[in-house]
Amino acid sequence: MPDAIVAEGLTRVFNGTVRAVDGISFSVKEGEIYGFLGPNGAGKTTTVSMLTAVLGMTSGHATVDGTDVARHPHELKQRIGLVFQESTADQDLTGRENLEVAAALFGVPLRETAPRINYLLDRLALADASDRLAKTYSGGMRRRLELAVGIIHSPRVLFLDEPTLGLDPQGRAGFWKIIGDLRQESGMTVFLTTHYLDEADTMCDRIAIIDHGKIAATGTPSELKDRVGGDVVTVKPLGPPGSLLDALKALPGVTSVVPQDGSFRVKCPNGETLIPKVVGAATGLGISLAGVSLRRPSLDEVFLDFTGREFREDEGPTATDRAVFMSRFQDARRGRR
Amino acid sequence: MNVRRWSALTKRELLKISRNPAAIVTSLMLPILYLVLFGQGFNFTSSLNYLPPPERTSALDALLLGAPNYFSYFAAGMVGFVGVTATLFVGANVIFDKLFGTLKRTAASPATATDIFGARLVAGSIQPVALAFLVLGLAILLGHLGLSGLTVTASVSVVAAAEVVLAILLLSLMFASLFLALGFTIEQPQTYFALVNAINLPVLLTSAALYPWGAMPTWLQEVASYNPVTLAVEVLRINFFGDAFYPYAAWVYLAGLIAWFAGMFTVATLLTRRALAPKA
Numbered sequence: 001m002p003d004a005i006v007a008e009g010l011t012r013v014f015n016g017t018v019r020a021v022d023g024i025s026f027s028v029k030e031g032e033i034y035g036f037l038g039p040n041g042a043g044k045t046t047t048v049s050m051l052t053a054v055l056g057m058t059s060g061h062a063t064v065d066g067t068d069v070a071r072h073p074h075e076l077k078q079r080i081g082l083v084f085q086e087s088t089a090d091q092d093l094t095g096r097e098n099l100e101v102a103a104a105l106f107g108v109p110l111r112e113t114a115p116r117i118n119y120l121l122d123r124l125a126l127a128d129a130s131d132r133l134a135k136t137y138s139g140g141m142r143r144r145l146e147l148a149v150g151i152i153h154s155p156r157v158l159f160l161d162e163p164t165l166g167l168d169p170q171g172r173a174g175f176w177k178i179i180g181d182l183r184q185e186s187g188m189t190v191f192l193t194t195h196y197l198d199e200a201d202t203m204c205d206r207i208a209i210i211d212h213g214k215i216a217a218t219g220t221p222s223e224l225k226d227r228v229g230g231d232v233v234t235v236k237p238l239g240p241p242g243s244l245l246d247a248l249k250a251l252p253g254v255t256s257v258v259p260q261d262g263s264f265r266v267k268c269p270n271g272e273t274l275i276p277k278v279v280g281a282a283t284g285l286g287i288s289l290a291g292v293s294l295r296r297p298s299l300d301e302v303f304l305d306f307t308g309r310e311f312r313e314d315e316g317p318t319a320t321d322r323a324v325f326m327s328r329f330q331d332a333r334r335g336r337r
Numbered sequence: 338m339n340v341r342r343w344s345a346l347t348k349r350e351l352l353k354i355s356r357n358p359a360a361i362v363t364s365l366m367l368p369i370l371y372l373v374l375f376g377q378g379f380n381f382t383s384s385l386n387y388l389p390p391p392e393r394t395s396a397l398d399a400l401l402l403g404a405p406n407y408f409s410y411f412a413a414g415m416v417g418f419v420g421v422t423a424t425l426f427v428g429a430n431v432i433f434d435k436l437f438g439t440l441k442r443t444a445a446s447p448a449t450a451t452d453i454f455g456a457r458l459v460a461g462s463i464q465p466v467a468l469a470f471l472v473l474g475l476a477i478l479l480g481h482l483g484l485s486g487l488t489v490t491a492s493v494s495v496v497a498a499a500e501v502v503l504a505i506l507l508l509s510l511m512f513a514s515l516f517l518a519l520g521f522t523i524e525q526p527q528t529y530f531a532l533v534n535a536i537n538l539p540v541l542l543t544s545a546a547l548y549p550w551g552a553m554p555t556w557l558q559e560v561a562s563y564n565p566v567t568l569a570v571e572v573l574r575i576n577f578f579g580d581a582f583y584p585y586a587a588w589v590y591l592a593g594l595i596a597w598f599a600g601m602f603t604v605a606t607l608l609t610r611r612a613l614a615p616k617a
Contacts, residue, residue, distance in 0.1 A: 052445060053615050054441070054444070054445055054615060054616075055615055055616050056615045056616055056617045073615060074447060074449070077445065077446060077447045078447045082445050084438060084441065084442070084445075086438050087438065088437075088438035088439055088441055088442035089439075089442070090349060090353070090439050091437065091439075092352070092353045092356050092357070093349060093352060093353070097349070097352065100345070101345045101346070101348075101349050102446070104341050104342055104344070104345030104346075105342050105345060105346075105443065105446040105447060105448045106446060106447060107339075107341070107342075107447065133356075149442070
């Protein structure tokens with residue numbers, strides 16, 4: 001499958017010193033959903049801005065759908081769709097008027113404009129509100145209007161920059177259901193940035209983990225999770241750990257043990273079977289445990305593994321948000337309310 | 338320039354203006370207050386009634402360059418006044434569109450800087466042009482309501498009417514270009530309004546829009562001769578009151594206005610192109 005996006009040594013330096021994006025290279029295949037995952041300030045939006053010719057590159061080279069980004073920005077803009085993280089629709093225009101303006105700007109043929117707008121309004125559940133001013137829309141409706149504006153011209157590559165920021169779990173699940181369906185219908189390539197780990201895990205064919213302007217790892221979600229090395233059992237001794245570290249390392253199946261904040265992160269292929277052995281080893285050493293927890297391989301673990309630090313709490317949704325999101329996303333996929 | 342993109346963007350600007358009735362009413366208030374209060378209060382012509390008629394006419398001609406009274410002279414000047422004040426907001430709208438992200442969305446589309454600038458220029462000039470004709474209409478109407486009003490003493494031919502329309506149009510387009518250039522260049526509304534105030538008042542106060550020409554010191558007359566507001570209002574005054582007291586024909590003043598517009602338009606399009614280009 002040919003590449004829809006190719007970036008080589010993409011770099012952006014602000015004020016001569018701040019390297020927001022630092023020589024990153026990657027490629028995205030046609031029809032893929034490719035996620036850029038990282039905390040705020042990691043360089044995600046800067047990368048999207050460079051790939052969409054909103055921002056110039058300090059150095060490097062990129063092509064999107066075969067178009068050289070730096071040399072042919074005008075041609076590029078006709079081929080791509082872009083959904084910004086903030087609402088950019090004209091608030092004093094109705095939803096339909098916003099789409100009419102977008103259709104004219106992107107050169108949607110006149111004959112196809114009205115049917116395309118009606119299709120999108122219907123598809124994105126905005127038909128009933130199409131003649132209301134955009135400023136009366138709810139957050140979710142505004143996001144859907146942004147998406148409609150971004151895909152009015154059926155772009156071959158769609159860039160989504162933190163598209164669900166500020167949406168509640170239900171709104172996010174609904175948004176991703178639409179993206180998944182549209183990708184299925186049109187085969188367009190989707191490049192998305194997010195700091196929601198669950199979104200990246202569920203939606204993306206491949207992910208790049210970006211931190212401090214550099215790509216720390218790339219791969220499919222399952223490849224990345226496999227690289228972490230299976231389940232993670234976190235063991236927290238009640239008192240001094242004594243020789244618990246050595247005992248844990250000696251347990252069969254354990255691939256690594258890393259001390260962290262008074263606990264031990266024990267990696268193994270099957271955490272459930274390891275837990276009794278961990279408790280047994282601690283008991284054998286006379287060490288009481290404050291707690292033992294099991295975490296299946298997740299992108300949280302991947303991020304921690306590749307960047308050496310946890311995905312900051314304030315960067316993502318809470319555990320409850322994640323649980324609600326996943327359940328509603330699965331409901332939405334099954335077509336249930 | 339792509340006509341479809343340009344017309345869609347122009348329609349968008351006009352829709353936004355039409356959906357802001359408060360701004361429309363506010364823009365009407367200023368010229369109405371000037372005509373109904375300032376123009377009436379400053380209409381000093383009757384204070385010269387003590388002079389014998391020939392001397393009175395000479396004095397008025399020296400002061401007002403052929404206009405029959407100050408209000409008529411002032412009413413033509415008010416057209417120049419609204420040409421400046423009613424275009425101020427076109428630049429402010431650009432800044433607010435930057436802050437709300439709307440401009441970012443447009444700049445990320447295939448629309449060129451020329452499409453974006455052209456649409457705002459046309460949409461932003463419609464209001465001052467409409468206001469200018471409203472000022473003239475109201476000034477004439479006031480004369481029929483027992484107040485001082487605009488008295489046109491020359492016979493206005495089709496060519497004269499076309500010159501008046503062209504002068505109003507050029508003045509509005511010139512100042513809309515200037516304020517759009519500022520809007521695309523400046524990021525903060527506070528900076529914009531501070532700069533606009535620093536431009537607005539000196540431009541009006543160094544023009545012949547409000548002062549009786551004969552009462553102005555020579556040095557101010559010199560400065561005012563090159564002021565685009567003066568050039569526009571003199572086209573109106575020549576066509577309304579005759580050209581006997583003007584050194585040049587109306588087309589010369591129009592040529593000056595065209596030069597001003599061409600210069601301002603060129604600078605503004607360059608600045609807009611630079612502002613909308615991918616940030617280097």
